[in-house]
Amino acid sequence: MAFGPFLLLATFEGLLQAAILTLTALGLSLVFGVMRVVNVAHGEFYMLGAVIAWWVSTFVSSMFGMPPAVGFIAALIVSPLAVGAIAMVGERLILKRLNYNPESTIVATIGMLYIIQQSVLLTYGPDARRVAAPFYYRIQLPWFGYSGYNLFVIAAAAVLLLIVWFILSRTRIGLIMRATQFDAETAQAFGIPIDRVYSLVFAAGAMLAAIGAVLVVPIRQAHYLMGLDPLLLSFITVIIGGLGSLRGTVIAALLIGLSDGIISVFFSPTLAKMISTLLVALVLVFKPEGLFGAKAR
Amino acid sequence: MTDKIIKPSSLISRRTTLKGVGAAAGAGLISATAPGFVRYAQAQTSAPIKLGLELHRTGIGASYGRWYERVANAAVKIINDEGGINGRPVQLIVEDDGTDPKRGAEVIEKFATQHKVDLVFGTLFSNVVVGAAPRAGELKMPYLVVSEGTHVSSGSLNRYCFQPGITDVRSQVTAMAPFMTKNLGKKVTMMFPDYAFGYDHRDNLPAAIKAQGGEVVEMIAVPPTETSFTRYLPRIPANTDVLYHVMVGPSVLTFVTELGEFYGSQHPAIFGFIDSIEAVDLKTPQLDFLEGSYFWEGNPRYAQKDQSQWDKLYRAAVGVDDTGASVHDPKDISTYAHMYGVWETLFVIKQAMQKAGYQGPQDKAKFIEALESFDKFEEGRDHPQGDKIFNGKNHQAYGHQNISKVESGRLNVVHRTAIEDGGPQTTADYTKMAL
Known part of the structure; x- marks a missing residue:
């Protein structure tokens, strides 16, 4: 294949990777930024999003005989809400009782990771299951074909990103979140219910991961172990971008997604993983707060 | 005297009671299920x-x-x-x-x-x-x-x-190489999982193809936990006559669908190990492009016209219907070629x-x-x-090995190899090892 089309394919692949990564990493970064909680169970919320999407879409298509698009849209609504509710329960029952202590919450979320993963294994089973894409359209370029749905995922992620940005910077609830992130104690003194903000943020972080998963599940399948890879990549992204910095997260996700896509296509996926891990090491050595992270106050 | 001194400090609370009950139940469970717990002493x-x-x-x-x-x-x-x-x-x-x-x-x-x-x-x-x-x-x-x-x-x-x-695998690929080079083409690109099973294909297919006057033009190793495959596909050289694929794991469906998206109807001949679609329904909409392609099968998934009485009996005993699905759930496709x-x-x-x-x-x-x-x-x-x-x-x-062709969404055996086609057997001798 000639260089031009090769690069085009690599860019498509990279953008797709970046789109999903942005959504998952954004959730992780939001939770850390506001709550100072390193959520190791984040990848499992992603996995739950995909598994619930399978349940919902299968239910809709088998009970009502609806076309796959209806099932997909139902999944896109139900799955993030369900995952958000589960995350909120986890936050109330576990993280709150640990007073959001940074060390304890790491261990607690590792526990949540295994509880969620094994519960899914017990109920959903060990198989990879397919969710039908809402539409199937193959774009034939002169050199290769590409799935139209993949391009839709990239666009949808961009739109969602804009919505998140709007909520955080232009709405009252965003202002409250930012105030809590900046200084929780002062915010509380001004009458902001920190407690409820924490619940909401933890649920919102999980919902972002779930939305990413619903978008991706027609491309990859729903499987109980699918949360591990996104967790690792999300951590790499937020470390490079700076924990808690949304702008940094988005830029780092684009950087990692594109470089991963392009290096994977031109060289090898293993090399791409090595380079991103090396980048994390370099960032940690020379700029521990991340490329866009604020210095610890 | 204050209340504090009189009150017994070891009042059994709800929490300790629960703990005790839990521990007792746990111990009971363990002793009942622990391996080595012999309940009978029969002859x-x-x-x-x-x-x-x-x-x-x-x-x-x-x-x-x-x-x-x-x-x-x-x-x-x-x-x-x-x-x-x-x-x-x-x-x-x-x-x-x-x-x-x-x-x-x-x-x-x-x-x-x-x-x-x-x-x-x-x-x-x-x-x-x-x-x-x-x-x-x-x-x-x-x-x-x-x-x-x-x-x-x-x-x-x-x-x-x-x-x-x-x-x-060694005799499987040796037995099938002649069919590939005679019927599909001489220039072969292989895609295989990057671990032991894939290496058996990598190490044995090129020699078998070469012996038939063909050549393996590219070998693409894919990590077995990979979830996305499009990125590997551009490495398939344009002069490839036959794409030989063998994939495993939960992402096999992603692999075949992405292959279809990449190539559409204009693709080289495809010869796969059934592993790439084992337990996957061939009727999945995005798999139309596999029509006309070939698969190795140990045991044919679809009941064939000349089905033996033994296959009939075995199929019924393990609960598989004539299309290779479970008799209880048509969506539960068996791993018929291997099991x-x-x-x-x-x-x-x-x-x-x-x-x-x-x-x-x-x-x-x-x-x-x-x-x-x-x-x-x-x-x-x-x-x-x-x-x-x-x-x-x-x-x-x-x-014997079976080579099947996808025709109207089902696998029909088009060639069954003889046992001798597997080539000379390896000379390893375990019987010289001590028992």
């Missing part, structure tokens, strides 16, 4: 023969595991209905290895020291086999795998490891134990020698896939 002759099934119940091999278990249960039921082995009933003990090599070795250990089984069988994924086999050898535990890997016949394992139910190996292995075990007059673990050496004395298995109820020859020295069975 040895009527005690069951315990066969350990090391199963990929979870992890990336789970769809195979589900069906391997069903097949094993069906075969054991027949054996027990016919009076067991040497007058003793057969008991199946299942342990999950998570398709994880490290866990595989631990499972062997658990079988040997806790369940005290007579032998272990049924492992599929070759990385798990390679991880577990040394421990089986150390514990002197007969280990009969159903894996296709060339690791048994190559002599790299030990005297306790056998593969009597399914042909190894017959479990069935045949169990009947080989029965035959060898009868020949050795096997009575218990003290007869393990006799059992191994009985296995090594076999040289062929006849087609029949016990060997529904077909007749096989067995090499007692390299512990490997050699059978």
Whole structure:
């Protein structure tokens, strides 16, 4: 294949990777930024999003005989809400009782990771299951074909990103979140219910991961172990971008997604993983707060 | 005096009560299920023969595991209905290895020291086999795998490891290479998983193609845990006549759909190992492009026109319909091409134990020698896939291979290889090793 089309394919692949990564990493970064909680169970919320999407879409298509698009849209609504509710329960029952202590919450979320993963294994089973894409359209370029749905995922992620940005910077609830992130104690003194903000943020972080998963599940399948890879990549992204910095997260996700896509296509996926891990090491050595992270106050 | 002093400080609270109850229940549960907890002390002759099934119940091999278990249960039921082995009933003990090599070795250990089984069988994924086999050898535990890997016949394992139910990859690809070069083309690109099983393909196919006057133009190794494949596809050279693919794990459907998206209807001839769509429904909408492509099958998934009475009987016993799906759930596609190996292995075990007059673990050496004395298995109820020859020295069975073509969304066998097509057998000799 000639260089031009090769690069085009690599860019498509990279953008797709970046789109999903942005959504998952954004959730992780939001939770850390506001709550100072390193959520190791984040990848499992992603996995739950995909598994619930399978349940919902299968239910809709088998009970009502609806076309796959209806099932997909139902999944896109139900799955993030369900995952958000589960995350909120986890936050109330576990993280709150640990007073959001940074060390304890790491261990607690590792526990949540295994509880969620094994519960899914017990109920959903060990198989990879397919969710039908809402539409199937193959774009034939002169050199290769590409799935139209993949391009839709990239666009949808961009739109969602804009919505998140709007909520955080232009709405009252965003202002409250930012105030809590900046200084929780002062915010509380001004009458902001920190407690409820924490619940909401933890649920919102999980919902972002779930939305990413619903978008991706027609491309990859729903499987109980699918949360591990996104967790690792999300951590790499937020470390490079700076924990808690949304702008940094988005830029780092684009950087990692594109470089991963392009290096994977031109060289090898293993090399791409090595380079991103090396980048994390370099960032940690020379700029521990991340490329866009604020210095610890 | 204050209240504090008088109040007994050790009042039983709700919490401590719960703790105590929980601990007691836990202890009870453990003592009831702990392996080695012997509830009967019968004479040895009527005690069951315990066969350990090391199963990929979870992890990336789970769809195979589900069906391997069903097949094993069906075969054991027949054996027990016919009076067991040497007058003793057969008991199946299942342990999950998570398709994880490290866990595989631990499972062997658990079988040997806790369940005290007579032998272990049924492992599929070759990385798990390679991880577990040394421990089986150390514990002197007969280990009969159903894996296709060339690791048994190559002599790299030990005297306790056998593969009597399914042909190894080396002879499979040697038998099929002539069909590919004659009918599909001479320039072959291979895509294979980047671990032991894939290496068997990588190491054996190029020579087999070359012997037919063709060449392998590109070899693309894909990590077995990969979830996205489009990025590998541009490496397929434009002059490729035949794309040879063999993929495993939960992402196989993603692999074939992405291949279809990439190529559309303009693609090189495709020859795949059924592994790439094992347990996947061929009627999945995005798989239309596979129409006209070819697959290797150990045992044909769809009942063929010339279906043998033995396949009919076996298919009914394991609960699979004529399209390869479960009779209970048409969406539950079987791993039909591979799982017959479990069935045949169990009947080989029965035959060898009868020949050795096997009575218990003290007869393990006799059992191994009985296995090594076999040289062929006849087609029949016990060997529904077909007749096989067995090499007692390299512990490997050699059978027929099927090449099927996708026609109107079903797999029709277009060529069945002869056993000799698998080429000369490897010269490894385990019988020289001490027992």
